[in-house]
Amino acid sequence: MKLWGVAMVRNESDIIEAFVRHNLTLLDGLAIVDHRSADDTMKILTTLAREGLPLMVLANDAVAYAQKEIMTSALRHVLARTPADFVFPLDADEFIKAPSRAHMERVLAAMPAGAHGLMHWPTYVPDFDLPWRGIVACAKSARRVVEERHEHGKVIVARRFASTPRALLAGGNHAVMPWFGATPADLDPHHLFALEDLALAHLPHRSAQQFVVKIVINRLARIAVGRDLQPNRARLHAYERICAGLPVDAQFIRAMTINFGITPDKWIDPDDARLVDDPFLADVVLRYTPAEQTPPLPLVLTAVEQLAQREAAARASAPASAPASTPAAA
Amino acid sequence: MRVRGAIGVRNGADVIEAAVRHNLAAMDGVVVLAHGATDATPAILDALVAEGLPVTVVRDDDPAPEPTALAARLLREGFADGTADWVIVLDAADFLRPASRQAVLRAMTGADVAVPVAIPCATYVPDFALPGTDASSDPPAPLAAARRLAVEPHPATRLAASRSFAGREAEALATRRAPVAASVLAVARVPVRSREQLVADCTVGRLAALAAGRPEPDGSWVDAVYREARAGRPLPPAFVDAAAVNAGAARAQWVDPATVARVDDPFLAPVALSHTPPRAPFPLAQVLALGERLARSEAVRAQAQLLHGADAGAALARPATGQGPPR
Numbered sequence: 001m002k003l004w005g006v007a008m009v010r011n012e013s014d015i016i017e018a019f020v021r022h023n024l025t026l027l028d029g030l031a032i033v034d035h036r037s038a039d040d041t042m043k044i045l046t047t048l049a050r051e052g053l054p055l056m057v058l059a060n061d062a063v064a065y066a067q068k069e070i071m072t073s074a075l076r077h078v079l080a081r082t083p084a085d086f087v088f089p090l091d092a093d094e095f096i097k098a099p100s101r102a103h104m105e106r107v108l109a110a111m112p113a114g115a116h117g118l119m120h121w122p123t124y125v126p127d128f129d130l131p132w133r134g135i136v137a138c139a140k141s142a143r144r145v146v147e148e149r150h151e152h153g154k155v156i157v158a159r160r161f162a163s164t165p166r167a168l169l170a171g172g173n174h175a176v177m178p179w180f181g182a183t184p185a186d187l188d189p190h191h192l193f194a195l196e197d198l199a200l201a202h203l204p205h206r207s208a209q210q211f212v213v214k215i216v217i218n219r220l221a222r223i224a225v226g227r228d229l230q231p232n233r234a235r236l237h238a239y240e241r242i243c244a245g246l247p248v249d250a251q252f253i254r255a256m257t258i259n260f261g262i263t264p265d266k267w268i269d270p271d272d273a274r275l276v277d278d279p280f281l282a283d284v285v286l287r288y289t290p291a292e293q294t295p296p297l298p299l300v301l302t303a304v305e306q307l308a309q310r311e312a313a314a315r316a317s318a319p320a321s322a323p324a325s326t327p328a329a330a
Numbered sequence: 331m332r333v334r335g336a337i338g339v340r341n342g343a344d345v346i347e348a349a350v351r352h353n354l355a356a357m358d359g360v361v362v363l364a365h366g367a368t369d370a371t372p373a374i375l376d377a378l379v380a381e382g383l384p385v386t387v388v389r390d391d392d393p394a395p396e397p398t399a400l401a402a403r404l405l406r407e408g409f410a411d412g413t414a415d416w417v418i419v420l421d422a423a424d425f426l427r428p429a430s431r432q433a434v435l436r437a438m439t440g441a442d443v444a445v446p447v448a449i450p451c452a453t454y455v456p457d458f459a460l461p462g463t464d465a466s467s468d469p470p471a472p473l474a475a476a477r478r479l480a481v482e483p484h485p486a487t488r489l490a491a492s493r494s495f496a497g498r499e500a501e502a503l504a505t506r507r508a509p510v511a512a513s514v515l516a517v518a519r520v521p522v523r524s525r526e527q528l529v530a531d532c533t534v535g536r537l538a539a540l541a542a543g544r545p546e547p548d549g550s551w552v553d554a555v556y557r558e559a560r561a562g563r564p565l566p567p568a569f570v571d572a573a574a575v576n577a578g579a580a581r582a583q584w585v586d587p588a589t590v591a592r593v594d595d596p597f598l599a600p601v602a603l604s605h606t607p608p609r610a611p612f613p614l615a616q617v618l619a620l621g622e623r624l625a626r627s628e629a630v631r632a633q634a635q636l637l638h639g640a641d642a643g644a645a646l647a648r649p650a651t652g653q654g655p656p657r
Contacts, residue, residue, distance in 0.1 A: 219622075302560070312542065315542070
């Protein structure tokens with residue numbers, strides 16, 4: 001059985017090496033699409049590839065965050081160029097969790113014919129009060145939320161996806177959609193694995209700096225593709241909090257993490273959440289990960305520069321128009 | 331004689347109220363052109379209008395108007411209500427010195443109405459190492475504590491033009507100007523009030539100019555500050571001080587700030603602020619506000635491309651390296 005992963009990443013220099021090394025303990029290869037990273041993500045990936053790791057490093061230059069289209073394209077790229085029986089669509093903050101490769105193959109082989117797989121997606125909460133000592137220390141400090149309240153799993157795509165050209169990944173890699181615009185009733189069967197058999201550990205937030213970068217750059221990229229966050233999304237509230245200059249402290253990030261994927265009206269007090277030790281990270285040794293995290297402003301400036309260059313190019317190719325002005329008061 | 335100020339401002343929430351109140355002590359009214367503001371500037375201006383002050387606000391969405399066009403526009407807006415005999419063009423952090431009508435009248439009376447006037451600038455620099463001036467927690471503090479450069483390393487002036495230039499604003503910009511003695515009337519300019527304001531102004535300014543298709547030249551003052559911020563460097567007080575002393579000058583022209591003496595020469599009229607936010611400008615928020623605007627513009631273009639049949643999945647991943655496993 002051949003198992004591959006595919007991921008789309010942006011500004012993940014703090015975690016990308018751990019992501020690659022960990023997931024390659026269970027997978028035969030990874031295809032990673034870098035989406036305009038402004039930090040060392042791409043450099044780390046190319047260095048890892050030069051080490052001889054089974055990596056396919058791709059790049060996407062679009063300003064907008066067309067996640068499902070890019071991931072679907074990358075997924076088909078992998079299915080066309082590798083003998084993968086199953087492909088795991090991943091994010092850089094996700095770590096496959098299984099007792100062993102052999103166990104993973106057994107449960108995948110036992111899946112019903114015609115189905116895609118679906119993994120539980122447990123959230124891990126690091127100790128945000130600790131100073132940043134690198135991703136390994138952060139991941140080792142993380143504990144799993146026991147009662148996961150979001151309703152999402154993460155899909156494992158079977159090879160037959162290659163013979164269904166209209167199919168695409170749903171946003172967030174939560175399912176395979178048989179065609180664009182399909183409703184939940186139209187979906188092919190998805191086989192849910194038991195948490196202890198095969199799951200995807202999710203470490204969405206690592207530190208205040210990483211949190212701010214993730215929230216604000218993701219929102220800009222979403223706006224650019226016409227898929228802005230819905231008003232009830234916690235991430236939008238976080239964005240507004242960041243813009244208002246309010247503190248993004250350990251308490252706030254902890255609350256955001258424990259309530260990941262939950263609309264603010266249904267949040268629980270983080271102190272009421274039960275956490276359990278359930279380590280997920282393989283023994284990995286990092287060689288290229290920078291000790292310090294990149295601060296938000298330079299990364300945001302780079303992202304906005306890209307938008308500004310696009311704007312300038314569009315203006316240059318459009319007929320001139322007079323600026324509008326509005327007398328407001330006299 | 332009626333004299334009106336014409337002030338251009340983008341994001342000036344930390345200073346615009348003080349500037350308007352101060353300058354109204356010397357002029358009959360001001361018109362403020364708020365262009366592309368993403369901070370509290372428009373709300374502050376609305377509040378000043380609501381107070382009944384002789385303030386006219388004109389709004390423009392363009393965050394990076396071309397400088398010459400902006401100056402001409404400010405003159406035009408200054409003359410627009412037909413009341414002004416003279417219009418003085420000012421930046422948001424410009425303060426007439428002294429703040430008195432007599433001084434302004436003295437400068438303008440007897441001046442040749444056919445010749446624009448150049449009012450000299452005096453650069454003021456706060457002490458950025460002092461707590462309370464950098465944070466802008468009390469907005470007038472950086473202004474009140476600022477000291478004048480004894481000698482201007484990069485002399486600048488502000489334009490005043492008589493009503494004879496109404497309708498011929500571009501000519502006023504191109505005509506040789508008659509200087510006013512600094513002892514009669516000057517403009518105290520405080521281009522840098524805090525590290526945060528410096529970073530916010532230069533990052534938004536450079537990005538907005540880039541989007542407008544007029545990128546800042548490499549090594550310009552704005553570019554020099556932008557590069558520091560983009561590199562993630564912390565901008566220590568010494569750098570902020572150097573940027574303030576050399577405001578507007580290309581990096582290659584900067585003088586060592588230690589060589590420029592400072593003198594106590596207070597300029598600020600006694601103004602009571604009612605609408606200025608207590609917090610310092612927040613660069614990340616201002617950059618994001620501009621980014622949101624550019625992203626929405628990008629979304630409109632992306633939608634138009636889709637409507638014209640472009641395949642959203644076509645321009646996707648391209649190989650970045652030749653590395654890959656054997657099949």
